[in-house]
Amino acid sequence: MTATREIIAIPMGDPAGIGPEITMKSLTKKEIYDVCKPLVVGDAKVLAKAIEIVNADLKINEVQTPAEGKYELGTVDVINLNNIDMDKLEYGQVSAQCGQGAFEYIKKSVELAMNGEVKALATTPINKESLKAAKVPFIGHTEMLESLTNTKDPLTMFEVNGMRIFFLTRHLSLKDAIAQMTKERVQDYLVRCDQALQRLGVESRRIAVAGLNPHSGEGGLFGMEEVEEIKPGIEAAAAAGINAVGPVPADSVFFQALQGRYDAVLSLYHDQGHIAAKMTDFHRTISITNGLPFLRTSVDHGTAFDIAGKNIAESISMEECIKLAAQYAPKFSSNTL
Incomplete structure (x- = not known):
């Protein structure tokens, strides 16, 4: 284990996409817990369903603050925003409630990072059409982060x-x-x-x-x-x-x-x-947003609505995303440049 395991916030993404699945698959891996303390920000009901879908041996531990997390293999520490009506959730479908939910997970994660309660964000896919349906005034992560942190032209x-x-x-x-x-x-x-x-x-x-x-x-x-x-x-x-x-x-x-x-x-x-990046290794291409007050890594693929809820999605990219955040987090300067 590394000397310092930083807390990495993982907003779970669009509930109708593969984000919850690939997050739960990733958190079955010991190597993730060896290098960081992963904290999921999302809806506990959606995550419980994702655990069922991927047939993982995981238990959800709801926490109010990052400091309350157990951060041990087999336990998924979750800040539960409880904002999804499961009776209306349809995998692979554009949905205003999912677009709004995805935005709220990111917003909460940013608040935690800005307060110094987490060291970095490792983000999962969101859907532009669902954001539009929810009247969220951003087309993607970068634009959200730019506005929420008052950052000009992130790199x-x-x-x-x-x-x-x-x-x-x-x-x-x-x-x-x-x-x-x-x-x-x-x-x-x-x-x-x-x-x-x-x-x-x-x-x-x-x-x-x-x-x-x-x-x-x-x-x-x-x-x-x-x-x-x-x-x-x-x-x-x-x-x-x-x-x-x-x-x-x-x-x-x-x-x-x-x-x-x-x-x-x-x-x-x-x-x-x-x-060039994706021909080198599609699944291991990770995006880092520079210029923010905190470190942010992201998978470089979409919500994959066509396979959501089917336990088909690979979690390699999400695993690499979390591990890269853990790798850079101890070195990362909190002063914006």
């Missing part, structure tokens, strides 16, 4: 098999994403990426920037974005003391990062980094 990082990937742009069309690839934005993000890595306890911080065009534009033969914006942004960051290189052709930079040449890669757009 997303993926980690898989030791490779770390940051994203210059996220949910934009490729045309709009390219318009965001300015010298100033590249420089700013490289500085922020370096700060995020430092905050996570990464001492060596060599960051490569992926190229946009084939062969990183080949000096302007296949596009001028690298010449006019991306490379000048890298040079400006380097002049400010950031160990940044590139642009490195996107068809090789992620492989090189896996080999240890770089400590992180700045992906220029959503699919560029997502494809």
Whole structure:
């Protein structure tokens, strides 16, 4: 066992999705309890049903505060918000009560983290349509966390098999994403990426920037974005003391990062980094949200409504999500950067 097992809050996600199932499956594993103290925030009735579905030898221990938890294998410590009508719960269906419930689990978990009662959050899937049905004014976790913590533009990082990937742009069309690839934005993000890595306890911080065009534009033969914006942004960051290189052709930079040449890669757009991470290991790709007042890790898959309630969903991603939170939590600085 590690010297310090930090308390990790796990909001159980959309009750109609696979979140409760994969959480209960994860908490049957001794290695989870070896490295942290997992605390589920959710609805005890839904969790009891999930235990039945996955046929796990687990007992629920309802607590009012994190300090009351037992944190021992076989016992699931739960802060029970008791906000789901089981007679109306339908697995795999969009539901306002589930969207509202999922939001309330996250909100409560954030409150615990902001109060210092838990060290980190390991989040499970939520459903955008259910959030909309509940009139929750956010489309996803990042937007919720941004608002609940008053954080501007949180920084997303993926980690898989030791490779770390940051994203210059996220949910934009490729045309709009390219318009965001300015010298100033590249420089700013490289500085922020370096700060995020430092905050996570990464001492060596060599960051490569992926190229946009084939062969990183080949000096302007296949596009001028690298010449006019991306490379000048890298040079400006380097002049400010950031160990940044590139642009490195996107068809090789992620492989090189896996080999240890770089400590992180700045992906220029959503699919560029997502494809690289998920082709490396889909189930072990974990998302970390940087820039918040606390550490947050997340599975990088959805609610999987098509298999919810059927004991089909794999828990590997959730297990890795919790273990990564436990790994970084002792090193994580509570001061925002």
